Amino acid sequence: MLKISNVETFYGKIQALRGVDLDVNDGEIVSLIGSNGAGKSTLLMTISGVNKAKRGNIVFNGENIENKQPHKIVDMGICQVPEGRRIFSRLTVEENLRLGAHANEKGKYFENDIKEVYDLFPVLSDRKTQRGGTLSGGEQQMLAIGRALMSKPKVLLLDEPSLGIAPKLVNQIFVSIKNINKEKNVTIFLVEQNAKKALELADRAYVLVNGKVTIKGSGQELLKNKDIQAAYLEGGAKN
Amino acid sequence: MEYFIQQLVNGITLGSIYGLIAIGYTMVYGIIGMINFAHGDIFMIGAFVALISFIIFGLTGVALPIILLLVLLIAMLFTACYGWTVEKLAYKPLRGSFRLAPLISALGMSIVLQNYVQVAQGARVKPMQPLISGGLEFFNNSDFIVTVSYLQIFIVILTIILMGIFTYLITKTDLGRAQRACEQDRTMTALLGINVDRTISITFIIGSSLASVAGMMFVLYYGVIDFYIGFLAGIKAFTAAVLGGIGSLPGAMLGGLLIGLIETFWAGYVSLEYKDVAAFSVLIVVLIFFPTGFLGKPDIEKV
Ligand SMILES: Nc1ncnc2c1ncn2[C@@H]1O[C@H](COP(=O)(O)OP(=O)(O)OP(=O)(O)O)[C@@H](O)[C@H]1O
Ligand SMILES: [Mg+2]
Numbered sequence: 001m002l003k004i005s006n007v008e009t010f011y012g013k014i015q016a017l018r019g020v021d022l023d024v025n026d027g028e029i030v031s032l033i034g035s036n037g038a039g040k041s042t043l044l045m046t047i048s049g050v051n052k053a054k055r056g057n058i059v060f061n062g063e064n065i066e067n068k069q070p071h072k073i074v075d076m077g078i079c080q081v082p083e084g085r086r087i088f089s090r091l092t093v094e095e096n097l098r099l100g101a102h103a104n105e106k107g108k109y110f111e112n113d114i115k116e117v118y119d120l121f122p123v124l125s126d127r128k129t130q131r132g133g134t135l136s137g138g139e140q141q142m143l144a145i146g147r148a149l150m151s152k153p154k155v156l157l158l159d160e161p162s163l164g165i166a167p168k169l170v171n172q173i174f175v176s177i178k179n180i181n182k183e184k185n186v187t188i189f190l191v192e193q194n195a196k197k198a199l200e201l202a203d204r205a206y207v208l209v210n211g212k213v214t215i216k217g218s219g220q221e222l223l224k225n226k227d228i229q230a231a232y233l234e235g236g237a238k239n
Numbered sequence: 240m241e242y243f244i245q246q247l248v249n250g251i252t253l254g255s256i257y258g259l260i261a262i263g264y265t266m267v268y269g270i271i272g273m274i275n276f277a278h279g280d281i282f283m284i285g286a287f288v289a290l291i292s293f294i295i296f297g298l299t300g301v302a303l304p305i306i307l308l309l310v311l312l313i314a315m316l317f318t319a320c321y322g323w324t325v326e327k328l329a330y331k332p333l334r335g336s337f338r339l340a341p342l343i344s345a346l347g348m349s350i351v352l353q354n355y356v357q358v359a360q361g362a363r364v365k366p367m368q369p370l371i372s373g374g375l376e377f378f379n380n381s382d383f384i385v386t387v388s389y390l391q392i393f394i395v396i397l398t399i400i401l402m403g404i405f406t407y408l409i410t411k412t413d414l415g416r417a418q419r420a421c422e423q424d425r426t427m428t429a430l431l432g433i434n435v436d437r438t439i440s441i442t443f444i445i446g447s448s449l450a451s452v453a454g455m456m457f458v459l460y461y462g463v464i465d466f467y468i469g470f471l472a473g474i475k476a477f478t479a480a481v482l483g484g485i486g487s488l489p490g491a492m493l494g495g496l497l498i499g500l501i502e503t504f505w506a507g508y509v510s511l512e513y514k515d516v517a518a519f520s521v522l523i524v525v526l527i528f529f530p531t532g533f534l535g536k537p538d539i540e541k542v
Contacts, residue, residue, distance in 0.1 A: 050426055074432030086427040088420050099420050102413065103432025151432055 007056035034208035077154035089133025100150030138169035254499025260476035263446030279473015285451025322447025484535025
């Protein structure tokens, strides 16, 4: 449903993506792993239309989106939870969720949708009226995912949801991601440095090195791959 | 005592006008982080549109409340178009370039608007017959009679109504939420499917409409305008926004009120000649003790 071909993205003269090819099929969980500065966030921001691809194509359900504005891309059904969560700290939890509902026919199904999010992350329901900035890191991540779900996306792009979160909560968040995929039928494209967890969860996965895809395969294949074990798994999850 | 109360009434009236202009400065600063130096001239345009409409409707012999309502709507509509156009022409193309660029562009826009009105309307001051006359008198049996004119009542009540609508808009509606979200993180707002450019445009439209109402009040209150009124009124309203804490909406309202009061009391008790300096002197003193203004939010929460 999402097909990325030969995408190159620049920051001024610095080339961050050097011809990325990658597919995400309907209903899948696809993971992308890679070390710091590999270009993972750049790829997500290019899909979302925040960074413009200088070359290459991004096709979503048969339509080219590489020149569309970010809000149009959300309207089409691609929503991103960016790195660092980017909660609106001065707005309440509920206001954050309401903002997410904007793309979903201006919040027509708001009551129903927000209940679904609260069922998925009950802690958010207890914090409704609290300001986003007062939540813990894990709670903020849940809010960021919940906020994105309010737009009823077909594809959810997740940028390092485990970053800076207590290990216990990381497990909970990965379980939720799986639920969102299986029960709500949302396709997932997951970017992670926590390679082990990301590969265990994934149907298929890609490795990005220096702006280019170097290895691809099923999640299980990549878990067994010697190079990946050496570079990303054996104590290398942090590199 | 009676003199004091009279100055208070006059100060609140003037403060209402400054407060309505100050909101435009603070909103634009909040959402795109620039000081819109052309905003004072947008206020001036509003005053001219109001004056011209008053003259036209004055000839038709329509009842006064209807004239006021029509002029209000026309001034808001026309001035909003100017505000919207200024943003599209002078600021939007510069978004993402270096920080001073839109500031310089705003100064340029300010001069353009002044010259445009000077050429189109002439440089001489434009007078208008008082439309709303009469008032209420208090303390009749003392030696100083306090007068609250109907015009002052009209100005203050209209300001309260507009502030009420405006506060509702910002705190309770989708548009207001989108606007507050843009203030914190425009990219994230776009990533939620919100059209950020449109939200910014609407901010200019709202700010300009409120300034135009201030322009209409100014015409009614002072009875004369020229193409240059936007400069001083703009600077004072900007001072009000800084005093209240730039970026803070309640701050703009409070700041406007304070500047109006300071100016009136200074003129009443200290010196009429130096009344324009008063507001700025106070600003300097306040900023030494409250660097972010009275209601400014310290920017610690930026994620
Ligand atoms: N705004 C920017 N301006 C200039 N260069 C940038 C910018 N953002 C990223 N880069 C560069 O682009 C490259 C890719 O960065 P990107 O953030 O996409 O990496 P990443 O894989 O997401 O890394 P991390 O795991 O640390 O989040 C890096 O070399 C980085 O320095
Ligand atoms: Mg990243």
